Amino acid sequence: MSDYNASRKKNKGNSTLDAYFQKKRRTQEDNTSSPIATQNQNENESSPSAPNTTAPTRERVTQFDINSLSYDPGLRKRISDYHPDDQDAVRRAYIQRTVVQPRDHDFQQRFVGGGMRRFNPDWYDAYKTWLECSIAKEAAFCFVCYLFRDDIGAMDGDGHDTFVSKGFKGWNRPHAFSKHVGAINSVHNRCMEKYNALIDPQTSIQNVLSPVTPQARKDYQTRLVASLDCLRYLLLQGMAIRGHDESENSFNQGNFRELLKWYAKRKKKVAKVVLKNAPEIIK
Template sequence: MKRKKGPIVDLKDFLQRAANKKKTQEQTQGNTDPMSTTKESQMQLVVYEGRPKYASGSGATSVPLEPESEIGDFAISDSESKSSDEGNDESTYNIEHDPGLRSPISGYHINDHDSVRRAYIALGPCRPKMKKDDFPQHNCGGMRRFQPKWFGEFNWLEYSVHKDAAYCFVCYLFKDSDHGGDGFISGGFRNWNMKDRFRKHVGAINSAHCEAEEKYNLFIKPKTSIRESVASNTVEFKAQYLARLTWSLKCIRFLLHQGLAFRGHDEGKDSHNKGNFRELLEWLAGNFEEVNKVVLGNAPKNCQLIDHKIQKQLITCCADETTKFIIEELG
């Protein structure tokens, strides 16, 4: 399938024309209603100017300047427009929309990273308006193709026509380079028979994708107070902690009821028998997704509730509750 090409978008020239047009409108309108003027002049610009670390290639192609974005968009203010106009032609970037052709954020000058992110956020995820049958097929457990309906299920998902592959928009913008597993960033994902990999990519609350999504949300809503951000996270963390505590208690109650030992001789990561408590918790995590999301590797390292001291505290709580219940039964 051949990739469609178009003219290069000169972002600086586009910005200059838009700024001049806005000034002309303001002069002609005079003393009109400021509210109506504001509404009429609202527009989103895709602006990016900076010092390229790597020179942009001649193969950069244009993309629609007003795409439908389900994640977020930015309006470029007058102050940003003026500051962007102060550059020269050599410092103008041509933003590549197709994720299979774009350069990584780290490929731009470090002082320009936020400007590049604003430009891509204004463009939104790359989602070609193609019919289902227009997506190419390849053999992956049978002849299969990308399904455009997936865009509605995953707001971070984007598609590369050039590579016939799926990518993650928020991870491209904000994923920490220290985290591994960048299949949805550099090479793309093409196993269309394994849709569950999309959910695995999102992962638990402390996954690399969720961290990137949190950075994205803070970036597009810079005026959100720290108190509001912490409050929303606190509610989610409490729910995760309550679920983790519940499953730990279920394991403890089972072992107490059966009169079994808790700890093993070797509870290391590579041990074949970590003791009844950890083995039971791992078995539950391996068989039930709701358990796996909140325990062991998907729990914060300082709140996994598997340490032997924590086990003793929970056992004491169970003993106290049992004693209390017996006393109440005896009257």
């Protein structure tokens, strides 16, 4: 009798334990299959913060072909639509093609300003570096603003998008071309500056305002190399660079200045660009 009771008690315990886990599994399955759980799962899958979500990126131009670019100014894709690593290559490709200025095209007449008017090819002569005309849209565009307007941060709606994306068709207002050029710091002139710097770095505004002769560049390089040599020695020795009094009348201008003067007195080429009394020392 005692063996029977013990066996019954053991089986009862097992059945109770099995029932507990079966009940727990059913509860988990019900929660998983419930509409709320399904909705939360769908929200997690479509959430922008999900780890599998990736932001769209601009496609790289893997095999850049100049012939793949649209020739007509009215059909071009904006420079900002290209991958950042390809934008300069696209600019150079368009510069290689030069400005689009068709002269033999029979430009369409439109009723503008009280009369029938059309684009005048003679306008190219006045604005030969940037004025373009689209045959597809029968509209005028600005070449340099197309290339660099997005690069300088100009926003749409500032008036310059007319010459970049929309196209200018006010043939009764040719003075709008001069207005588009604007003052010295206008969007157009800033784009022109970038255009000139890209095709010829020597024509950049920094070099125009501060011309440097080849000899001045050579002297600068000599002075720079000598200064770096002295600084390298002081750093390797763990010595201080500056002095307490580095004025011209000081008897000790600090380790760097004193070492540079000592070095210059033994190198005539360095003395010419470092010391004020270089002619006396060279003699």
